[in-house]
Each structure stands twice: as C-alpha cells, then as structure tokens.
Amino acid sequence: MKKSISENRLKTNYFSKLIFISLMTLFFFTNINDAMAQKSIDTLNFATDRYVNTSLIYGHSLFIGGDFNYIGKKVGPVVFFNAGSSVPDPKKPLFFAINGFFNSDQVYAVLSDGSGGWFVGGIFSIVNNKVHRKLVHILPDNTLDAKLNIIFNDKGTVSVIKRAGNFVYVGGDFVVYDDLQGMHRDVFRLDLPIMKIDPS
Numbered sequence: 001m002k003k004s005i006s007e008n009r010l011k012t013n014y015f016s017k018l019i020f021i022s023l024m025t026l027f028f029f030t031n032i033n034d035a036m037a038q039k040s041i042d043t044l045n046f047a048t049d050r051y052v053n054t055s056l057i058y059g060h061s062l063f064i065g066g067d068f069n070y071i072g073k074k075v076g077p078v079v080f081f082n083a084g085s086s087v088p089d090p091k092k093p094l095f096f097a098i099n100g101f102f103n104s105d106q107v108y109a110v111l112s113d114g115s116g117g118w119f120v121g122g123i124f125s126i127v128n129n130k131v132h133r134k135l136v137h138i139l140p141d142n143t144l145d146a147k148l149n150i151i152f153n154d155k156g157t158v159s160v161i162k163r164a165g166n167f168v169y170v171g172g173d174f175v176v177y178d179d180l181q182g183m184h185r186d187v188f189r190l191d192l193p194i195m196k197i198d199p200s
Contacts, residue, residue, distance in 0.1 A: 046071055078107040078120060091142045093128045095120070111161040111168070113192075116140030119168060121158030134158045135170060137195065147195035150176055166192045 048068035056063045064071075078095050079088040095105060107122035118138045125133050127144060134152040137145035152158075156174030163169070168190040176184050178197035191198045 046073060078110065078122075080118075093136070093138055093142065093144060095124050095127050108157070108159040108172075109161040111163060113137065114163070117145070119161050121161050121170065121172070123157050134172075134174065135161075145195060148190075150197065152176055167198065168192060 048064075048066070049070045050068040051066045052064050052068065053066035054064070080092040081087070082089050095107065105122070105124035105126070107120055107124065109119075109121040111119040113119060117140050119135065120138065121135045123134070125131060127136055132144065134156055135148070135150060135158050137148045139145050153175045156172065156176075158170055158172040158174065160171035161168060162171075169187065170190060171187045173186060176188060176197065178184065178188070178199040180199045182199050184197060189198045190196070
C-alpha cells in the first residue's frame with residue numbers, strides 16, 4: 001500500500017513537472033514568435049473602411065478578416081496633395097495617433113495662411129502623435145506653429161475659418177478664453193502676427 005502511494009506521488013510529480021515544462025516551452029516560443037511579428041507589425045500604418053473581426057499572427061505575417069471592402073494606408077481626416085500628384089505629401093503633419101486606434105476625428109475647415117502654410121480646424125486631438133486640439137497652424141516648413149496654443153473645451157468644434165486682413169476669424173461650437181480671461185463663445189478672431197485671441 002505504501003509503495004502504491006509513493007508511486008502515485010512520483011507519477012503526479014512527474015506529470016506536474018511535464019505540464020509545467022510544456023507550458024513554459026509554449027510560452028517561450030509564443031513570445032519569441034509574437035516579439036518577432038510585433039517588431040514588423042508595429043511599423044504598419046493601415047486602416048480598413050469597416051470592421052475587423054479577427055486577426056492571426058503567423059510568422060512575420062498578420063492575417064485579418066472582417067466586414068470590410070478596402071484596406072489602405074491610414075491618413076486620418078485630412079491629407080495634403082502637391083499640385084499634379086496623386087500621392088499624399090508625406091511631409092505634412094499626420095492628424096491621428098500613430099500608435100493608437102483609428103478614431104472619429106474630423107476636419108471641417110482648411111484655410112491657406114497666404115504664405116505657404118495652412119490653418120486646419122475641426123474635431124481632432126492628435127497631430128503628429130502629440131496633443132493638439134481643434135485648431136492648428138501648419139507652417140510652410142510643415143511644422144506646427146508653436147505660437148498657436150488655444151485651449152478649447154473638450155467637446156468643442158471648429159467648423160469655420162475665414163481671413164480678413166491681419167485677422168483670422170474662427171467659428172464653431174466652443175468656449176475659449178483670451179489672455180485677459182475674457183470668454184469667447186462660438187467665435188473669436190485671431191491676431192495673426194502674434195497668434196493670440198484678440199480680446200477686443
């Protein structure tokens with residue numbers, strides 16, 4: 001009887017160790033495979049026109065399936081084309097989170113600044129993978145104008161941008177404050193030389 005109990009214990013220990021080793025081996029190789037695949041997959045920048053319901057990583061390939069018709073390079077809610085080109089200008093800022101999920105950001109207004117740059121307004125929060133909300137000014141060298149730093153309420157929307165002389169008029173559904181803490185609801189004008197809200 002004692003011998004039988006000892007044998008059972010030995011068998012139980014043996015199978016426990018075998019299961020443990022098998023799981024560790026599976027975990028090790030799975031992580032290697034995932035790490036190898038992740039390295040290449042993380043550099044992808046694609047989006048579909050509808051839903052992705054399933055995905056599978058096999059080697060260095062990612063297979064996806066779902067209810068979609070097209071897949072292409074992710075560009076966000078606005079793209080810029082150079083004259084005569086059918087390919088988006090890769091130097092222009094990206095209006096989405098590069099390492100994030102595609103969201104419902106939208107651009108409602110685009111205005112040339114007359115000097116090779118652009119004002120862009122709408123509902124967005126990420127430009128070039130950094131937080132920029134509702135309104136940005138793209139300079140001629142394709143960088144973002146750091147002087148323009150207006151804080152909109154979270155649910156605000158910029159839907160109209162018009163220029164008159166040295167002012168840009170911005171309209172939409174929002175609340176902002178100028179440097180004198182004056183509140184501007186739904187419309188304000190931007191003093192172009194200093195890129196500040198005109199308090200008058």
